[in-house]
Amino acid sequence: MSNTRAHVYVTRRLTPAAMTRLSELDAPVVVHPDPERPPTRRELLESVRGAVALVPLLTERVDAELLDAAGEQLRVVANVAVGYDNVDLAETARRGIAVTNTPGVLDEATADLAFGLLLAAARRIVEADRFLRTGRPWAWAPTMFTGLDVSAGATLGIVGLGRIGMAVARRAHAFRMRILATGRRASSPEAADLGVVAATLDEVLERSDVISLHCPLTPQTHHLVGPAELARMKSTALLVNTARGPVVDEAALVDALRSGSIAGAALDVFEDEPQLHPGLRELDNVVIVPHIGSAGAATRDAMGLLAVDNVAAVLAGRPPLTPVEP
Numbered sequence: 001m002s003n004t005r006a007h008v009y010v011t012r013r014l015t016p017a018a019m020t021r022l023s024e025l026d027a028p029v030v031v032h033p034d035p036e037r038p039p040t041r042r043e044l045l046e047s048v049r050g051a052v053a054l055v056p057l058l059t060e061r062v063d064a065e066l067l068d069a070a071g072e073q074l075r076v077v078a079n080v081a082v083g084y085d086n087v088d089l090a091e092t093a094r095r096g097i098a099v100t101n102t103p104g105v106l107d108e109a110t111a112d113l114a115f116g117l118l119l120a121a122a123r124r125i126v127e128a129d130r131f132l133r134t135g136r137p138w139a140w141a142p143t144m145f146t147g148l149d150v151s152a153g154a155t156l157g158i159v160g161l162g163r164i165g166m167a168v169a170r171r172a173h174a175f176r177m178r179i180l181a182t183g184r185r186a187s188s189p190e191a192a193d194l195g196v197v198a199a200t201l202d203e204v205l206e207r208s209d210v211i212s213l214h215c216p217l218t219p220q221t222h223h224l225v226g227p228a229e230l231a232r233m234k235s236t237a238l239l240v241n242t243a244r245g246p247v248v249d250e251a252a253l254v255d256a257l258r259s260g261s262i263a264g265a266a267l268d269v270f271e272d273e274p275q276l277h278p279g280l281r282e283l284d285n286v287v288i289v290p291h292i293g294s295a296g297a298a299t300r301d302a303m304g305l306l307a308v309d310n311v312a313a314v315l316a317g318r319p320p321l322t323p324v325e326p
Contacts, residue, residue, distance in 0.1 A: 006073060008311060009051040011039055011060050014080065015297075018304025025312055027052055045069040053311045055080060062087040067095060076314040078307040079324075082106055082164075083244060085217040089326040099324040100310035104163065105302035110293040111167030114212055114242040117266035117287055118156075121238045122148040122210065124264075126287045148209060148238065148263075151175045157208030159201065159224070160215030160243065161185045168212055169194045180204050183215075205232040210240060217244035225249065230256040238264045242293045245270040254279035257286055268293050 010031045013019065022029045030047060032039045038059040039047065048054060048070045054077045056062060062077055067088075076098040077087055084101050092099050120126050124147045131145075132138070148154055156172045158165045161183035172179050173194040185191055186198035201224075204211060211233065215221050225239065226249040233239070239262060241248055250271040256262045258279065266287040270276050273291065280286055294303060310320045 006050055006052050008053040008055065009048050010055040011044065012057055012080075014055075014304035014307075015301045017301045018308055021305055021308040025308070025315070027315060048074075052076075053078065053315060055307055055311060056086070057081060058083060058086050060086060062092070064088065064091050067091060067097070076100065076311055076320065078310045078314075078320075080303055080307045083216060084324050085244065087324070089324065093326040098310075098314050098320050099326075100307070100314075100320045100322050101324050102303040102306045103322055105306055106294040106299050107163045107167045109296040109299035110164050110242055111171060112296070113268060113289075113293045114164070114168050114214075114240055115171045117240050117242065117268065117289070118210055118212065118238070119150065120287045121240065121264045121266040122150050122154075127284050130284070148236070150177055150210070153178065154209040155180060155207055157181070157199070157204035157211040158183075158186075158196075159204060159211060159213045161191060161196065162214060164242075165212075165214035166190065166194075168214065169196055180208060201229075202232060205229055206234075208237060209234065210238045212240040213243040213247055215243055215247060217246055222246050223249045225253070227252040227255070230261060233262050235261060236263050238262070238266065240266045242268040245273050250277040250280070253277075254283070257283050 007028045007030045008025060010029060013031055013035050044060060045066065048066060051070050052073055052075050054074065056079055058081045067074065074097055077092060078100045079087060080102060082101055082103045084099060087099055089099060124145045128145045155178040158168060158179065158181040161181040165181065166185065169179050179194060179196045180199040180203060181196050182199060182201055182204060186196055224247050230252055253265060254277050257265060264285040268289050269291055280288055294300060306322065310322060313320050
């Protein structure tokens with residue numbers, strides 16, 4: 001059913017704290033009713049009609065068609081994510097619609113998950129867990145499930161040393177890892193204090209024992225890691241991706257994992273999310289989790305609250321707290 005009354009449309013139910021904050025807005029709030037799935041495109045186009053604010057997730061494509069369906073009264077798109085590759089920024093700018101995201105509040109939670117995936121892949125934790133659950137007889141042996149000792153001088157390569165990349169670097173520093181990084185902040189005093197050495201992408205690929213991706217998804221970073229880049233990596237290296245799925249050519253990654261071109265991978269995001277390349281499920285040398293990088297309870301509260309506060313600010317005629325510039 002379409003809703004043409006001026007309202008705030010929320011594409012998925014947020015945490016209780018954020019929903020309470022939503023109820024305090026001056027405008028009525030319409031929430032997609034099914035907590036188990038995102039709205040279909042048709043549902044989205046119908047429900048956004050007449051909205052003065054849209055609160056989407058990364059699962060929703062905010063493009064000219066959707067903005068046309070909403071109408072000229074739409075004032076703000078408050079993305080509940082730090083990324084915003086699902087929003088056509090040129091189109092929102094042309095229409096004078098504010099776009100906001102939720103930076104900062106999820107840095108530590110995502111870094112925790114990235115480092116957890118790093119350790120899981122390096123020490124083969126998930127693979128060992130799967131083995132034990134089969135009930136097969138076993139006995140301790142010196143070569144059983146041996147993996148990478150990250151604290152024995154292993155090198156971590158960080159692709160995209162932004163806020164989350166710096167949080168990962170702090171964790172790696174505590175594990176006494178050597179750290180290479182790409183990005184403008186790689187040469188900053190803050191990075192130097194952690195022992196970070198600025199490097200090119202090729203240097204990171206060739207010299208790292210573990211590579212962790214933390215760059216945004218842009219036309220320039222789409223398939224940043226493809227067949228040629230995977231071939232540059234050590235055969236013993238691991239790839240961790242908590243950034244965006246399309247940064248990695250998933251088919252090429254499956255080929256590299258199958259052939260032993262690289263030793264393993266750990267992924268929180270996928271190229272055609274929520275679909276996975278079928279080969280990923282079949283491989284023991286990859287850890288896969290369903291985009292849970294920000295899934296700390298306090299972090300998800302903070303993300304939802306920040307998105308709602310951005311809506312409140314714009315509707316009240318104030319500047320948004322965390323605007324995204326085109």
